[in-house]
Amino acid sequence: MSRTALIACLMLASAPAFAGEVPGAAPRDPGATARIAVTVCERDALTQASFRDQHGPSPQYVTANDVLAARDAGERWAQARCMTGRQHRELRERLARN
Numbered sequence: 001m002s003r004t005a006l007i008a009c010l011m012l013a014s015a016p017a018f019a020g021e022v023p024g025a026a027p028r029d030p031g032a033t034a035r036i037a038v039t040v041c042e043r044d045a046l047t048q049a050s051f052r053d054q055h056g057p058s059p060q061y062v063t064a065n066d067v068l069a070a071r072d073a074g075e076r077w078a079q080a081r082c083m084t085g086r087q088h089r090e091l092r093e094r095l096a097r098n
Contacts, residue, residue, distance in 0.1 A: 036070050037080040038062065040088045057079050064091035 051059045059082035
């Protein structure tokens with residue numbers, strides 16, 4: 001696989017995995033809507049470089065627990081945060097159960 005193809009694959013892999021309106025969120029302000037953006041990005045150098053190109057500074061990693069706690073608190077995140085594939089699978093499973 002060429003380097004360009006590899007970078008393209010990594011950029012696709014770092015696309016938002018969980019973004020936008022969060023079902024069941026409890027916004028702090030009754031008129032506000034909670035927004036949490038999470039991108040799947042592993043901890044390798046190429047994926048982190050792709051994240052920096054798209055979103056700015058180095059990625060801040062969160063867990064499924066962090067995302068659910070933010071949702072429940074009605075938090076809004078100004079920038080996307082990273083989550084490993086394993087944590088993303090856990091988040092999807094937990095959201096599916098709700």
